[in-house]
Amino acid sequence: MIDEDSYEQLRPANIDDVGGMMALLSPLEEKGILVRRSRELLENEIDRFIVIERDGAIVACAALYPFEQEYAGELACLAVSPDYRGSNRGERLLKGIEQAAKQQNLSTLFLLTTRTAHWFIERGFSETTLASLPTQKQALYNYQRNSKIFSKPL
Numbered sequence: 001m002i003d004e005d006s007y008e009q010l011r012p013a014n015i016d017d018v019g020g021m022m023a024l025l026s027p028l029e030e031k032g033i034l035v036r037r038s039r040e041l042l043e044n045e046i047d048r049f050i051v052i053e054r055d056g057a058i059v060a061c062a063a064l065y066p067f068e069q070e071y072a073g074e075l076a077c078l079a080v081s082p083d084y085r086g087s088n089r090g091e092r093l094l095k096g097i098e099q100a101a102k103q104q105n106l107s108t109l110f111l112l113t114t115r116t117a118h119w120f121i122e123r124g125f126s127e128t129t130l131a132s133l134p135t136q137k138q139a140l141y142n143y144q145r146n147s148k149i150f151s152k153p154l
Contacts, residue, residue: 007054008053009053009054010050010096011051011053012051013047013051013061015046017046017049017051017061018042018043020057020058021042021049021051021058021061022039023058024058024059024060024079024081025077025079032145035077035142045063048063048065049061049063049077050063050064050097052089052093059081059084060079060089060090060092061078061079061093062077062093062096062097064076064097064100064101066101066104067106067134067136068106070134070135071105071106071107071108072106072107072134073097073106073109074110074111075094075097075109076111090119094123102154106154107153108151108152108153109151109152110128110132110151111125111150111151112141112145112147112149113148125150125152126150127149127150128151132149
């Protein structure tokens with residue numbers, strides 16, 4: 001018997017992953033679930049992402065945007081391919097982001113979501129207010145998306 005995880009690897013993203021990440025993210029962006037990211041933006045911010053690669057394909061990704069002065073980090077762009085949901089890949093990404101945040105001495109992880117509040121609540125996040133976000137993030141809040149804000153101490 002072969003372990004399913006032997007075909008998968010959770011790892012930092014690299015520039016060669018951008019095409020696979022775009023294929024994963026584009027349908028979610030088109031539905032308004034995720035904020036649209038250009039190829040150039042993904043390339044410039046690739047060091048903020050982790051991916052799950054399975055047999056050479058990117059099946060999941062997530063990003064961490066640190067706000068060092070506030071000891072906070074934003075979990076962003078968590079996405080799992082519809083063909084690979086339900087096997088704890090989202091959980092693995094979240095743990096990977098939490099570990100990276102702790103390594104950067106961040107004490108809080110926050111996120112904005114329009115669709116999956118229950119999933120984050122089940123994993124220890126609590127709803128919070130715009131005022132609780134780092135000032136720089138508050139200034140970028142998109143009121144049209146009407147995202148809910150959640151945070152979790154690390």
